[in-house]
Amino acid sequence: MKSGSNLEKVLASGKPAVTAELGPPMSADPHEVVHKAKQLKGFCDAANITDCQTAVVRISSIAAAAIAFQNGLEPVMQMTCRDRNRIAIQADLLGAAALGLKNCLCLAGDHQKFSAAGRLKGHPGAKNVYDLDTSQLVSMLKKMRDESKQEGGDPIEVPPKFFIGASWTPMGDPIDIRPMNLLKKVNAGADFIQTQGIYDMELFRAQMAKIRDLGLHERTAILAGIIVPKSAMMLKYMDSSVAGVSVPKAMIDRMSKAKAAAGEDKKKMKELQEQEGIKITIELIHQALETPGVKGVHIQAIEWESAIEGIVKAAGLYPRPSF
Amino acid sequence: MIVGSQKPIDEIWSMVKDFKKVLVFGCNTCVAICHAGGEKEAETIASLIRMRAQQEGTKMEVNHLGVMRHCEPEYFEPVMDEIKKYDLVLSTACGVGVNFLSDRTGTIPVYPGINTSFYGAVPEPGVFVELCAGCGNCILHLTGGICPIARCAKTLMNGPCGGTNKGKCEVSNEIDCAWYLIVERMKKLGTLEKLAEIQPPRNWATSRDGGPRRISVEHIREYEEKEEAKAGK
Structure with missing residues (x-):
């Protein structure tokens, strides 16, 4: 074992791994993290804790x-x-390891101009670092x-034992460079990979x-990214505006049809589209796991962590293995 | 060349309004080509200041002047006596010129009349694009002649990131993704497989991060010292 993390153990067992995502709040209140952690606990092998995603300041x-x-x-x-x-x-990696953390996902990070895709003020005038790339x-x-x-070469007495992850955008542009892109991350030492959200399963395959x-x-270990769609509007936005x-x-x-079935009832519109x-999501999970070479799924229910339990159970991925 | 753009007149006015004798001093090389700070632009800025002074009821003498380069003393030394008649020099040279002149004007302040933007080229008249960041450690042979330090918003050495969208950068769909260009260029050159090699972390000490940089060309220094010694004899 490189890290002894639960995620590493699940992957080593050969069973399909399930990771989820937890977005920290834009506030100093820990309760939201605790609440979301309770919603996810038991239904995934590990959960990504995002690092100021979309360049918005949140709990680190x-x-x-x-x-x-x-x-x-x-x-x-x-x-x-x-x-x-x-x-x-x-310094943060040493600190994180000292706190008992065992998985680390390496990312370039959204550019500081992102500001939640323009929905928040954010900090578009911030200086970025990019001393290193992924x-x-x-x-x-x-x-x-x-x-x-x-x-720099200085010794570390007690090294941080992380299970090292990286992201991969399989259908990113230019698409023919993407396999080489993954090759570099694997050569660099990525133990696991979480992909960008996949809807076009044929292209992913x-x-x-x-x-x-x-x-x-x-x-x-490649975990296919599945972003739970909430509405036809979200799918259209993802298609037109989200890179890769x-x-x-x-x-x-199909989603538009679900919306239309609600008639003018807004509440029902939301319900039917979520259903x-x-x-x-469940179909995508199955298709992803049937794809040779895929070792698990990374399910992102953005600001909808409560959906994970039902999804994981319905997909036949519950209970999660324990060691 | 160095590309700059004029500062808004309101900002210029806030800098100059308390001075009585102002010289707008243009530089006729790089910043003249980008229509920001040559003698012609210095003349325009001087008249804008005069107009503003008149509107505000401020008594002020404003003139303009231009020389070839603000970054070598021999170009502005002939006009040094003229410069010293003013109580403010508003330089429309790049930041190099402002710094360099400021060191040589004694008690007379030198203020910037333009914003120095980047090292760039002129793909078409009136358009200037940034192509080099002056990082001090050129890797263009590894990237198909397209600089990821100057042209990738994240200065990635092992790009592209996941933000490339239809050949454009995640920062704006007006900006080309440098790594998209690198990949396409290297395909054409038949050198795409070179990109499989991981470029290690950079030594940014050659860039601005190592503090102000200085290059001394030894054989020129030696020659100059000899000439000075001869003249001394």
């Missing part, structure tokens, strides 16, 4: 991950390259863990065939 990933951990949920702390240089990142961050973590060395040709599915995500027209039509979204 490490602090929220520590709170989740204290409440029985195994966290995957996230570390972006946007906000910290290699000194701050390593592949370099993964290499640094591996060097710290396996060689007990800081990036074509990319996975290339990944198998490169043998990468045997060198890293394409949604088949048939899926958007349909959960059905779509």
